[in-house]
Amino acid sequence: MTYITEGGQKFTRHKIASPVGNIAGTCQVCHRESEEILRNNVYDRQRKVKEIRELAEIELVKAHVEAKAACDAGALAQEMDPFLQHVRNAQWYWDYAAASHGSAFRFPVEVSRIMADFRIIPFEETPKVPFNFDGRILFKSDKFEVVHLVLKPGEYLDPHIQPMDVVFFVMEGKGSLLIGKEVVEIPENTTIHVKSGILRAWPNTGKRPLRILVSKLFYITGSSGMMIQATI
Ligand code: HEC
Numbered sequence: 001m002t003y004i005t006e007g008g009q010k011f012t013r014h015k016i017a018s019p020v021g022n023i024a025g026t027c028q029v030c031h032r033e034s035e036e037i038l039r040n041n042v043y044d045r046q047r048k049v050k051e052i053r054e055l056a057e058i059e060l061v062k063a064h065v066e067a068k069a070a071c072d073a074g075a076l077a078q079e080m081d082p083f084l085q086h087v088r089n090a091q092w093y094w095d096y097a098a099a100s101h102g103s104a105f106r107f108p109v110e111v112s113r114i115m116a117d118f119r120i121i122p123f124e125e126t127p128k129v130p131f132n133f134d135g136r137i138l139f140k141s142d143k144f145e146v147v148h149l150v151l152k153p154g155e156y157l158d159p160h161i162q163p164m165d166v167v168f169f170v171m172e173g174k175g176s177l178l179i180g181k182e183v184v185e186i187p188e189n190t191t192i193h194v195k196s197g198i199l200r201a202w203p204n205t206g207k208r209p210l211r212i213l214v215s216k217l218f219y220i221t222g223s224s225g226m227m228i229q230a231t232i
Pocket residue numbers: 019020026027028029030031038039041042
């Protein structure tokens with residue numbers, strides 16, 4: 001609510017309305033930015049939250065339709081219960097985020113979290129690798145792990161064998177990949193897929209740090225053999 005002054009008396013207008021309708025009397029009481037910037041701030045955030053909200057709504061509708069199809073096909077109540085509980089929860093999350101209009105602006109990150117259930121993990125918060133290199137585990141699940149690895153010039157990741165397929169991406173620098181008995185020069189911006197069970201080592205043969213993204217595919221194990229290399 002905005003304030004007005006009458007006869008030297010300051011009081012609230014008691015007119016509940018959108019604050020963007022009177023930016024000079026609302027936002028600019030505290031902010032020095034222009035009306036345009038402040039208005040765009042509001043609309044930008046609302047637009048982004050709405051985008052995610054619409055995706056969530058499509059999934060929510062699909063879940064309802066699929067639940068009905070399962071019931072019609074003879075699913076038992078005890079089979080449906082846990083599923084319906086999820087649908088009910090999802091509906092409440094949606095309601096919480098969508099009905100409280102202002103929250104899209106006030107708490108855009110919180111509302112996005114409720115709708116999209118994603119995690120933003122700042123680099124500094126990622127755990128270090130359990131060996132003596134400059135490496136961070138960016139993400140890990142039972143099926144997949146991504147590691148950001150930096151080898152200084154002359155540093156050497158010793159020959160080792162992994163029981164799962166690994167995809168490397170060289171983001172920066174130049175390295176030699178020892179793979180099996182071969183040594184392959186790997187230029188920047190190259191993806192290498194190494195199958196499980198193959199001996200490999202990464203010496204940094206360049207003069208710059210070698211930055212590599214390492215993706216471990218825990219769900220592909222036991223295959224062995226060739227290497228696929230693609231330069232993007
Ligand atoms: C009573 C004072 C006050 C009013 C009125 C106010 N704000 Fe703010 N606003 C703040 C304060 C304090 C912060 C937090 C600043 C910080 O954390 O650095 C803030 C933060 C923000 C931010 C976040 C800045 C950022 O870097 O993420 C935006 C955007 C913003 N306000 C826009 C608005 C708009 C648009 C309005 C009007 C609809 C408004 N504010 C009304 C005091 C106010």
